[in-house]
Every structure is written in C-alpha cells, then in structure tokens.
Amino acid sequence: MQIVKDVLFTKLEGVHLPKTNSGKERFELLVNTAEDLFTKSNFFDVSVSDICRAAHTAVGTFYIYFETKTDIYRYLVYWYRRQIKLNLYENIAKCTTRRQKEREGIKSFIKFSVEHPMLYNIIWGSLSVDKQLFEDYYVSFAKNYARALASDHEEINAEDVSTLAYSLMGISSFLGLKAIFEEMTEPQIDEMVDNALSSMLRNGIFKSNQ
C-alpha cells in the first residue's frame, strides 16, 4: 500500500463514516486492505471475509461502515477522484493562465498515475463492478472540467468545451499509461508535457491547412 486513505469526505450512499478516532483507524485499515486485495487479485474474487481476515478485523465491523462490498469499492473510486482533484488544485494554485493550468494539471495527473498506478485498476475496473459508477465518475469529471475551461473561455479557441474536456482527460489518462509503461521519471514527464504536449496544445499537430 503506497498511500493511506486517511481523509474522509462527503457522504456516500452505502458508506457510514466513522465518528471516533479508533473507528477512523479501523475504517482506514479496511479501505487500504480492500484496495490492496482488489488490485492484487480482483474485485470479484475477493470477499468481505477476505478483507476482514487480511485486516484482522471482525466481519461485523466491516458492516458498520459499508453496507456491501460494492460500497467500499465505490468509496475507493471517490477517494481517488478527490485525491486527483486535491493534487491538481495544489499544483495549479500558482498558475495564472489556462495554458499554465493545463500544463501543470496534466503533469500533476501523470505524476499521480505513476505513483498510484492502481488508479487505473480501480477506475477502469469499475466498468465491470458497476457500470453506472464508471459513467457517473467520468460524466461528472468532464462536466467540472468543461466548466473550468469555459470560465477561461477568452484564452481558448474551442467553443465546445465538453469535447475539449473529454479530449484533455483522454490525453492525461493515456500519457499516464505511457509514463507507467515506460517507467518515466519526473524530469522525463516534465519534458514530455513541456515540450511535445505543450506544442501540440499551442499550435495543433499539423504543419499547414491541408
């Protein structure tokens, strides 16, 4: 486990957040253990008993916090989503233009992916676990992204900010994969985004109108 899922957040259906410090510890342990097992094996081959056994926790404790196995998975999806957002906000805080925000935002996502490659297992795996969860994740991500792009419309060519948002999400996700496959270092990621990608986003990819 690379990171501790130590910050709780908005209410999610089927998830009952702990109220005490010791409850918080047990909750975090269950979430971390579940992620570990889901990604080492897969969602379907892991049972609630497996999670509890690995976390040295009573099965009854699991059900205090999560109504079903799918609910702890949903928690993980939303945890990643929030973590990606926090990471993004931190990295674009000092940016003053949309171009800087995109460059730093994409870098921040790719670096996060390399540190947490399990992100792909959890998010893309949600397609088999709960198709609606997968769709809701991306639809709401795209909606917020499009809104952010629209708020900087004076800097942007695109009128269709939704298409632009999905395109940029696709670029980030696939450059994250590239970085994982090629075991890229941080300077290599910076170089890829600062040069190849920035030039593409600034000038397009074709030399002349053909």
Place this chain on the structure above:
Amino acid sequence: MQIVKDVLFTKLEGVHLPKTNSGKERFELLVNTAEDLFTKSNFFDVSVSDICRAAHTAVGTFYIYFETKTDIYRYLVYWYRRQIKLNLYENIAKCTTRRQKEREGIKSFIKFSVEHPMLYNIIWGSLSVDKQLFEDYYVSFAKNYARALASDHEEINAEDVSTLAYSLMGISSFLGLKAIFEEMTEPQIDEMVDNALSSMLRNGIFKSNQ
C-alpha cells in the same frame, strides 16, 4: 451479441484455430458466448462450464480450441484490436493527407465504440484479467500508430510521435466514451470531430501564446 466473431487470424498462444467449417462454427459460437457472458457478468464470475452450457457445447470442445479461460479472453482482445484496425483501414482508404486520415480514423473509432461499447469492458477489463495483456495491447497499438505518424512527418509538427500517438489514442478513447454516454448519432459524431476536434488538432486550443 451484436457482431459475429467470424474471422480468424494469426496464431495466438493458448488458442488452437479450427480447421473445418463445423469447427469454425463451434469456435465462433464459443467466442460470441464468452464475450456475452464476460460483459453481462464479468470474467471472474464466468466459468468455462458456464460458457459451454450457454453455448450448448461440451466442455471438452472448449479445450480443443482454448487452453484456458484467459486464452479465450485474450482472443477477444486481439479480435477487437484487429477489428478496430480493419475498420480504420476501410475508412481511411481514400484519404490522401494525414489530417484527413486522423479525422476519418478518429470518427471511425468513435462510431465503432458506439456500435460495440463492450470494447471498453474487454480492453480495459484486461487490466484485471492479465495486466501484461493490457500493456501489450496499448504498447503495440501506440508503436504502430507512432510509426504511421512518422511516415507522414512532413505534415506534422510533433517530433515526439510516441507522445502524439498516445495523446490521439486517449482522445479517441474518451470521445468514444462521450459518444456512448450521450448516445450520439453518426451525424453528431461527424459534427464533433469535423468541428471541435479538427479545429483543436489544426490550431491548438489556446488563442495566443500565453
């Protein structure tokens, strides 16, 4: 089942292609049934017996063609890959410039995704079934794409064709998702690619150098 997996291809490890017409029929039936069950349920909850029962085929017949359940899954991944390629070649056959090829190629992929949304379950699902299969799929796809882009280098700004290939793959994949989520029609897909995306690929996304 929307399409019949009726064309066989290159040898794959763990897959023994049928040699007779009746063998071909049984093979196709097994592949179609497996896909149906894997996507309605998921790879892990479906057994070889389940596939054979649904296909009204003896379990022994399954093992004539596939050494394991993972091998029929691998067959499906490669089947989609080849189908995407064939579909692409057909749609870009008349294009004379890289810009036309990209526009028609991306359209063709998005339309294929809308017709076969199960593509995402199979390809992205491969991350949980066999991580190496997932990685090989994208690494080899990107390599071929980059080679194609490099062969038209005089039309393209990018020096780093690998980054460009991953970016374009990401754009296609995510616009495919958008089209599925929004239940887009063919004219809507054409409009999205011909306008929003083409302008982005031609001019970049930012109004001025900021």
